[in-house]
Amino acid sequence: MRRRGAVRSVALGAAALVVSGLLGACSGSDEGGGAPKLRGEITFGVLAPLAGDLAERGQDLVDGAQLAAAELNDQGGVLGRQVKVVVEDGGCTSATGEQGATGLAAKKVVGMVGGLCEDAAVAAAKAMAATGTPFLVSSARADRLIEAGVSSAFPMEATVYQEALAAVHWMAYRSAQQVAVLDDGSPAAQRLSGLVTDRLKADGLPVSRQSTDGPDLAKLAGTVTASKADFVYWTGAAEPGGRLVSALRQAGYTGNFMASSESDSPKFLQAAGEAAEDAFLTTAAGPKLLPTAADWTARFKDRYRRDPGRDAMQAYDALRALAQAVRQAGDTAPSKVVENIPRLEDFTTFTGVLRFAADHSLTYDNYVIAQVKGGTFTLASKLRTD
Amino acid sequence: MKAKPLVAGAVALAMAAAVQLGGAGAAFAAGPASSPSDNSAHGGGVLDDVHNVPTTAVKGNVTFIDNVRGVSGYSALNFINYKKYGYDFMFANGTGGLAVWSLKNPKHPALVSKITAAELRLPGDTQDRFWEGENMTVDPKRKLVFLTRDPRGFGGTVSTGQSGVYIVDVKNPWKPEVVTFHPIPAGHTATCINDCKYLWSVGPANTGTPGQDPSWKGVPVRVTDIHDIKHPYTFDQAVDLGRHDGVTDYVHSVDVDKNGIAWASGEGGVRGYWTQGRHYDPVLKRKRVATAYDPVPYAGGTVVATNPAGTEFFDFFDHNAYHNTEKVRGFDKGELLYITNENITTCSQAGEFKIASLKGSYDGEGWRSTPENPFRLDLISHWSPWGKEGSATTGSCSAHWFTVNGNIVAQGWYGQGTRFIDVSDPRNPTQVGYFRVPAGEGVTGGSASAVYWHNGLVYVADYNRGVDVLRFDGKLAGKPDDKICWNSCDK
Structure with a gap:
């Protein structure tokens, strides 16, 4: 039975590790030509509806984030550490969003991406506010998130x-x-x-x-x-x-x-x-519209045997952005990562430069x-x- | 007009400076609340500043009042009135960044804040050197200052550097804050359009920066929507193309007249555009809505070269312009265009101040000009300080930025300093005042970039000296302007 809004933990980290390990074995290394030697893990959380009417989009979002993690690991991880992704079902309501965020916080995530429904995303952002954990909201519309004014939340969608x-x-x-x-x-x-x-x-x-x-x-x-x-x-x-x-x-x-x-x-x-x-x-x-996403679409299709949707593309960009902020911070302390999100250097998404205004809206929208x-x-x- | 003897003049200047700087000097100390430059009651104090007394100055009909340094020398100034304080603030940008002065005592600007070039650096920059911000533009209503970044700034080149604009919030002039740096594929100067809801960014000379058409010889006008400064948007389509006999070339300056017409100056002439309202388009031969991003041509062109030696680029390099919307002598209302022709060459042949008539250019002629069939405006007169009283014979001597009050043009001429030119008879411009600062012991030699009439005083943005505060002692010809146009002069 599919239960809309059910909160369940999905242990994808191990799978991601296996996949990324395989990718890593195919790539070169600075040290001796083998796979990059990654020490320790950095865990990012993914919040998405995994049941109900939006389950398909939720899975698309999760897949996009996982692809980003795999590619990051293939390129040497973040701060020399393996990127691990954990997923929580954030459903589509305020209650499930808050539960999902709480679940991710318990897993000590360095930051999280996702958020598809506005109610769930706003509640999750507020739930994470206490710890200051950065949250790149990849799919939910931005208006209410900006109104909420959560200092650690950054919507990657535009406003009305x-x-x-x-x-x-x-x-x-x-x-x-x-x-x-x-x-x-x-x-x-x-x-x-x-x-x-x-x-x-x-x-x-x-x-x-x-x-x-x-x-x-x-x-x-x-x-x-x-x-x-x-x-x-x-x-x-x-x-x-x-x-x-x-x-x-x-x-x-x-x-x-x-x-x-x-x-x-x-x-x-x-x-x-x-x-x-x-x-x-x-x-x-x-x-489907962006020529700049063609290569990525092919990689996604190769991995998941289907075309990516918008949610996958957004989550992929969000996780990469989060990783870049951690790299720039040189640290996983939430405040330092959050500080770096508005000033990502040499970072572009499929639509162009990613920058946030003082109110955390996208300076240049999508x-x-x-x-x-x-x-x-x-x-x-x-x-x-x- | 008689020049004061240099020695006597120097003594007088030194004395005047000593007296007048006493007021400014008092501002540096933690003085009583009544101190002329103590702004603590208004939100903040003052910063240390340097005052260079020009004991070597050569001058006529001009009194030196003060000099302030701020962060560096400057290419441009602008002013914003703050009703809540009851006085103006002066903003200057130059290689050192942005400096802000209170004009509570307009004779002695008090430095209240700054944003250094180091604070303006972007990732990848290799120098702490802002460049250049000529023709600085501001939004007096929203209290915004726009610092135009040339690709040659911060260690860049025309082909490798990053151009664009820093949008600075100066609601609290004691605490200016950079809202954003917005990259634009143009950036030598910029001008507010339509009450600062749009920005026209222009220049520099060479293309090679990303986003430029390889056929362009210079960067034309790039239009940025700044209704919402959190979300600036630059249009992909440029404006004022084909300006030099059909070839798209360098636009150097945009100056908005009192009727709201935006005049784009640069290589190939000066052309005016309606940017609001419904107007007849003489190029498309129909009435249409004018906008900042799709303006309607009004009039303009360039004039014949006046330099007998001839230089390919500078002959038609109309650096900046002022459209006089009034009637002057026998000329029709709005007929005259005052133009700086910049030409960096020997002093005897350096760029001049020119006056042209717009007659015959109202039917799109300036937009149909070609090398084979060039259209040129009638040149009414041209003027330079060469051979005139108080002038140097060597150095950099070209005409540069000016502002107009009544019929007196106050203009910067690099090493030739500040010149006051009476244009009451447009066919015979006449010098009626000057102020030039040769280098001397303890005196920083002047290089006047731009001169601004402001509330009865004259402020000079000097590339070397910072800002000189002057008083023009001659007679103001014509009707004094209620509002002086400092780059953008919307109604």
Whole structure:
């Protein structure tokens, strides 16, 4: 029986050791050509939902972290010590997140990565705050984590505000002259549409904003077309987003159409049909979109016999970042590791330089622009200049 | 105007300095609360500073008041008013980093804080040498200072160095804090655009740094969104391309006029852009919305070379410019452009101050100019200190940065010092004051980078001396400006 939110310990450290040992045997060494001689262990924790609806994503996250650990060990470990990964099921609720974090703390982890659901991640971050154990939150959305203000927690996802920035910047690249921002009335969609509208107004761009929770998208499309908008941004759900772009094209709209990350779904493509072609999307970068992740994807596939998801990529980067912070600190003391996380040197993720602002939000976020080409999402722009 | 005899002038200067520095000197001690430079009631004290009295100064119609050193010599200054304190603070950047002075007593700036070059070092840097921060820009509302890092700073080169901007929070001027260093593929100077919601970073001359098109001869304008300084974003698309008869070249300076038009100066001329509002685009031949990242051309171009010797690069190197939005003599309102043509060569042929007319450039002519069919602005006049009263005959003598008050241009000329030029008759610029500091025993020789009118006084950013505080004793021609433009002059 799969129990959603169940907390269970998974002893993966030994497996990681075996795997990394095999990889190490294939690599060179500074001393005598054998495997790197690693003395002692550094244990990193991984927090992920391992049961329930998100178990598959949770396992993806764990696999990404394990791959990072194996590769770190292959390269000589961290501070000359073997990287060991221990996993706790953090589930998706505040209670399970706190339990998972407590479990990892009991294993004396140097730091932890993971966190997929916001409730669980925030609770886990707060639970770790007392010890100051660094927590690189790899998959949960950043907004509430930043609001929580936990000094040892660093979200590696962007905020809603940063998705708004991505949308506005892409409109700039497309030389938008008149923008229509539409949402489906849900709080999340309204928040994003409000942020985008405010920023466009601040730049003096003509913009209209409209909420629609009704089915009459044809009427809405007619209104937008009559307004002479040349850029439409939809922040609502995927399926109505697909129907909206279809209705707009039927109404004769020839301008740009872009949807938010909510529409990063087959439902959008199915509902839009041929009208989806050339539509843009603000979405968080994943391995399928990023050419820079191609080699890594191949390594992941070779190890796990499947394609990696976003959670794996994020956890892989998070564990590497944590290891880099330990290296720079030259120590495993939590305060020293935390101190080094905002100033990682020569460290890049698959999207670019990893830096954190004073509030621990990503200085340079991981939102990219996707575009539908031939019925699939492709990368239009990384929106990064670093 | 008559130059004061050097000896008498030196004595007078020494005496004046002795008297006036008494005020500044008192600030160094833990004096009473009424001490002119004691800012403890406002949040902090003052730091030790050095005052170099220019007993060798050659001057006319100018009184030396004080000199402050801070952390080094400087390429630029800027000023921010703090309502809560009731006075201004002065910010300077140079090789030594950032220095901050209280202007509670504007005649005697009191050093209150600094960020040294060592504190600005980034991983991989090999020297503690900030470079260079000309045309320093600030956000007076959010209390931010932007230190523009040239790739040649900190031991780097144009092709290996890291360019970008340090964003410094100076809400508490006694405790400036670097919010972030943001890398930008440009970084000789930078200017706030649209009330400092965007930053235009420009230069330097050579490409070779990552992110540059190999066909570019210099770095054009890079636009950075700084609405939110925690998350600065630099656009991949550059602005002001094809500026030198169709070739993309070095933009050296951006100066925003009182109407909000951003004037980009550099190799190939000076071209103005609307960055807000809906305007007719004379290049695209249609009305459209102007933004900082997609500005609408307004007018501009370059003028014919005035150096008879001719130098390939410097002939058309319009270093910085000021668009006078007012009517002057017989010229239309907004017709005149004041330009520094920098040319580092012998003093007799060094770069000059030029005045050009924008007439005939409002229909995109400056954007269609080619080597075969070059467009040039009408040159109204040009001026240099060569042969003028108080001038040197050797050394570095080119025109450099200036500010304008009424019809008096106050300009830095490297070794030629500070020059006050009356442009009431734009066809006949006339020197009405000067201040030059030759090196002497105990006197640091001057190299004036930029001169700033400020609340009745004149502050000189000097590459060698730090900051000289002067008073122009001549008659101010024209209507005094309510607001002096120090690089960005949005309404």
